[in-house]
Amino acid sequence: MSTSGRGLHGRVLDTLGPEITAGGYPPGSVLRTDELAQRFDVSRSVMREAVRVLESMHLVASRRRVGVTVLPPAEWNVYDPQVIRWRLAGADRPRQLRSLTVLRSAVEPVAAGLAARNATAEQCAALTECALGMVATSRGHRLEDYLVHDTAFHRVILTASGNEMFARLGDVVAEVLAGRTHHEVMFEDPDPAAVTLHVQVAEAVREGDAARAEELTREITVGALQELDILAP
Amino acid sequence: MSTSGRGLHGRVLDTLGPEITAGGYPPGSVLRTDELAQRFDVSRSVMREAVRVLESMHLVASRRRVGVTVLPPAEWNVYDPQVIRWRLAGADRPRQLRSLTVLRSAVEPVAAGLAARNATAEQCAALTECALGMVATSRGHRLEDYLVHDTAFHRVILTASGNEMFARLGDVVAEVLAGRTHHEVMFEDPDPAAVTLHVQVAEAVREGDAARAEELTREITVGALQELDILAP
DNA sequence: GTGACGAATAAGTCTGACTTTTTGGCTCCG
DNA sequence: CGGAGCCAAAAAGTCAGACTTATTCGTCAC
Structure with a gap:
């Protein structure tokens, strides 16, 4: 599922990248291209790439x-x-997940506010559809289905903001949500209050109520912070 | 001043990168490695890198x-x-500057709130020093000196937040501030109200008042948005 | 019209020789 | 004894050419 699957140099990166980001080599460590090429059994050209x-x-x-x-x-x-x-796949995954969640808590409310101003009719429809999907899958241990709709919801919000920097965080949010569902304590059905908030955000965006969309999204992200025990009194 | 100055492949990137990000090639355009290597008069190895x-x-x-x-x-x-x-150096610099300023408006207030909780004594001292420097250079057309202190101020805030994702936005904010001073309408001395806000943010962080630091920083970023005529009613 | 086969094409890979820069040590002189 | 300058080793950087592989497109038979 990795993006660098094609090509020999990609396979080298798939093992060397995680090794480095996991802290396998202390900062300042020196590697030699020739030795690495030998180790991975590739030519120097590939190693150089x-x-x-x-x-x-x-x-x-x-x-x-x-x-x-x-x-x-x-x-x-x-x-x-x-x-x-690479970092999410490594040992300091929790730390990384916390950093990214804090980033979410800063960005998503603002993005939702902008979405309320800029969302197209299609985006509003998609948002409502996602929210309804979340409601439909919020009970009965259908966590995987719920995750699909949840991810799509946040991706639409970020895209609809009209800001390309926000839009590009869609993948990051997707990783965080997937990580929460798959690796954190989330065996039970999602919090009904959170589901309701998503529905209300969709409403606010549809009605063009920027302030309300922002505030409601802030409540969502505060919930996400609390799940990770990140204080926000 | 470019990071990729060393090495032949870096010089290729210095011209090919800006060409692409400036939209010189429509999406879907096809380049051939051999032709590029001929054009830049480098070997295919270098071109491949x-x-x-x-x-x-x-x-x-x-x-x-x-x-x-x-x-x-x-x-x-x-x-x-x-x-x-590359994009800031290109034609759609204004568009890019607006995107980044919106990002700032989302991130910096939250970062300031976190800084109020996490800043070390040294960081508080640095912050106060920056704010005083801004006051000292806010009059008399000393825009370049003011920019130095302003940039340092925001960099300390982002670093002191303790969140690595925020910290890494220091360079981005520096680019935005520099762009505003050098290319936008900023011939006069900075707004005294903005200077005061920075001093107050330094105070709030020093006193550990997270809510106040966040709110004051929000006022600063709202000002930045208004300078670029980005509505925020 | 559809499917399979084959040829053309451009990236991908490997090898080996050569160049350039940097560093660390060594000598030589003050 | 110490510093300036020189020399040699080391590793990345560069290049040229030959070969491999996957993909696409065109053609031909069914």
């Missing part, structure tokens, strides 16, 4: 006579979807 | 027997600092 990609993500820096230096996490392009996936 | 980097930014997709296809803007990794720089 892989290193270039890691370099563009600011995971490593390549310098002559020194080698490929692993950079500290503060330098990483943490908004790169590939880096996000 | 450059294409790999563009591919990791989701600007292009490379497929066998077809070539290097330019992807539509909706696919681009718009959070990649390199992509942001």
Whole structure:
């Protein structure tokens, strides 16, 4: 399911990327292209391409006579979807999930407010459909079906905001929601209050009530923060 | 001043990247690696490395027997600092600046609230110093000096929030502030009310008053939105 | 019209030789 | 004893050419 599945260099990245983002090499560690090529049994050309990609993500820096230096996490392009996936698959998944949830709590309310102003009729219809789908699947342990509608709902909100930076966070939110359903404590049916909030957000967007859409979405994200025990008194 | 200055493939990217992000090639356009290598007078190895980097930014997709296809803007990794720089240097700079300012308006207030809870003594001191610097340079057409302190102020806020996703937006905010000073209508001294707000935010953070820090920062970002004629009634 | 086969095409891969830059040590001189 | 400058090693960087593989398109038979 990884994006870099095609090509030899992609397969190298699939193991080297997670190793680095998991902290397998302390910042400042030096790798040598030739050794890596030997280790993965690929030619230097392929290895160089892989290193270039890691370099563009600011995971490593390549310098002559020194080698490929692993950079500290503060330098990483943490908004790169590939880096996000690698980190979510690694050991500090909880930490990553918390960071992203805080980001959600900042972005989504504003996005919902903008959506109330800018959403097209089609987007309003899609939003209502998602909300109804959430209601329909909110009981009877249909968590997977619920997740589909929930993810679609938030994706429509972000897209309908009309802001491309928000729209591109759709995948991130999808990862967070999937992570919550699959790995966190979520064996029971979703909170009925949360479901109601989603329906009300769809209403507010449809009616063009930006302030209400923003406030209701804020309540949703506050709930998400509380689920992860992130204080917000 | 570009990050990819070193290396031949970096020089290729410095011209090919901006060309693509400026919309020089319609989505779906097909480039051939060999032709590009000829055009830039580099070997195919170097050209392939450059294409790999563009591919990791989701600007292009490379497929066998077809070539290097330019992807539509909706696919681009718009959070990649390199992509942001390329787009800010291009024709749709105003559009980009507006998108980023909306993002700021969502993120910075929340970050300020978190900073009020998490900032260290050193960060509080740095914040106060920045605010005082802004006051000192807010009169007498010292726009460049003011920009330095303003940029530092917002960077400290984002870092002090303790959230790595927020912290990594420091460079983006710096670009937006610099763009406002250098290319927008900003010949006069900064708005005294905005300067005061920054001082008050520093106070609120120092006192640990999260709600007040958030609200004051929201006022700052509302001002930034109004400067770009982005409605927020 | 549809399906299968085959040829053309462009990316993908590998190899080996060569270049360039940087660093670390070594010498030589003050 | 210390510092400036030089030299050699090391690793990334670059290049050229040959070969492989997957994909697409055209053609031909059914």
